[in-house]
Amino acid sequence: MRSDAVFVTGATGIVGSAVVDHLLERGEPVVAGVRTEADAAQLPRGIRHRHFDFGMPAHRLDAVLDGCDRLFLMRPPPIADVERYLFPLIDAAMRRGIRQIVFLSLQGVQANRSTPHHVERYLREVDAPFTFLRPNFFMQNLATTYRDDIRDHDEIFVPAGRSRTAFIDARDIGRVAAAVFTVPGHLRAAYTLSGEQSLTYRRVARILSDVLGREIRYARPSEREYLARLAAYGAPEDYLAVQRMIHRVVRWNVSALPNRAVRRLTGRPATTFAEFAARERAAWER
Structure with a gap:
């Protein structure tokens, strides 16, 4: 072989x-x-x-x-x-x-x-x-973890406040992986991969509204409200702890900075959230 x-x-x-x-x-x-x-x-x-x-x-x-x-x-x-x-x-x-x-x-x-x-x-x-x-945070989280709230209730329910996130499309991560596997010069290197846009969840909601043709709201719950909803759905305590940590990091704007690593490593720009939403719109359609 x-x-x-x-x-x-x-x-x-x-x-x-x-x-x-x-x-x-x-x-x-x-x-x-x-x-x-x-x-x-x-x-x-x-x-x-x-x-x-x-x-x-x-x-x-x-x-x-x-x-x-x-x-x-x-x-x-x-x-x-x-x-x-x-x-x-x-x-x-x-x-x-x-x-x-x-x-x-x-x-x-x-x-x-x-x-x-x-x-x-x-x-x-x-x-x-x-x-x-x-x-950085995957765009796919909106089409998986947070899909039901968007599809069934027309809202994004995450405790992110007014923070920004430079979301990345997981397909772009695959594109980067293929590039570093096949082009020399990447051994013992580390790459932070973010999208090229830094978006608030309010802006994400507007983009989804445009793509889906119905109003999607950013609910902006408090951490307490968010965790209480997860607990009501039966989420275990360790999952609640992870979610608490993740969204505190988001509110501190640790994930806010965009970069051009995808473009630099693959020769093509990172996928925009609007492009992602148009491609994955079936996830939120009723």
């Missing part, structure tokens, strides 16, 4: 599927890690795939990476114990002489001790050939 494929974890997820698509556009061989045959059915026709689970025994991980010389690594949101579940895959990659690991990290991770921070630190400790992608 050729040994020049990219092994992609999370290959059917929002970011992983974009990585797969953009690698294929560049003519790169891909091996997708999937948990089930149902997941495999979501992949582009003809793509190679093999069973992979972060919980599989360490001795099987070398075989998982057979034929691959690069690895796209992302942490599934439910996994908090990265030492148990992600480090063994990194170790296997190092044993096999993987020449590049692109890790999907988090904006600002270098300034806190969140889970992605631990992965970045370990990749440095083992002298891995890493590239860190540190994206």
Whole structure:
């Protein structure tokens, strides 16, 4: 088997599927890690795939990476114990002489001790050939996490105050990943990925109103109101704690600064929120 494929974890997820698509556009061989045959059915026709689970025994991980010389690594949101579940895959990659690991990290991770921070630190400790992608808040959050409030109640219900966010399209993250995998010069580099616009949620609501042809409001709830609604929906306490932290960061405008990293790394500008909303409008249509 050729040994020049990219092994992609999370290959059917929002970011992983974009990585797969953009690698294929560049003519790169891909091996997708999937948990089930149902997941495999979501992949582009003809793509190679093999069973992979972060919980599989360490001795099987070398075989998982057979034929691959690069690895796209992302942490599934439910996994908090990265030492148990992600480090063994990194170790296997190092044993096999993987020449590049692109890790999907988090904006600002270098300034806190969140889970992605631990992965970045370990990749440095083992002298891995890493590239860190540190994206801002995904535009896709509006079409997934906050979709129902927009679709069913015509409102964006997040405690962001008057803050701004330079949202990024996850498809652009996939485009960047494909670029840094296929163009030299990105080893041991870290890139903060933001959109080129800094938007308030009031502005986001106006854009959605224009695209959908009905008024979408930014409700601007307090943190207490937001967390109370999540609790009423049955959200567990640890999820509430994460949401509290995330939106405090938003209100501090940590995520407000736009940049041109997507344009610089891929040669094309980042997707605007209006372009994203037009593309994904079905998510909010009734």
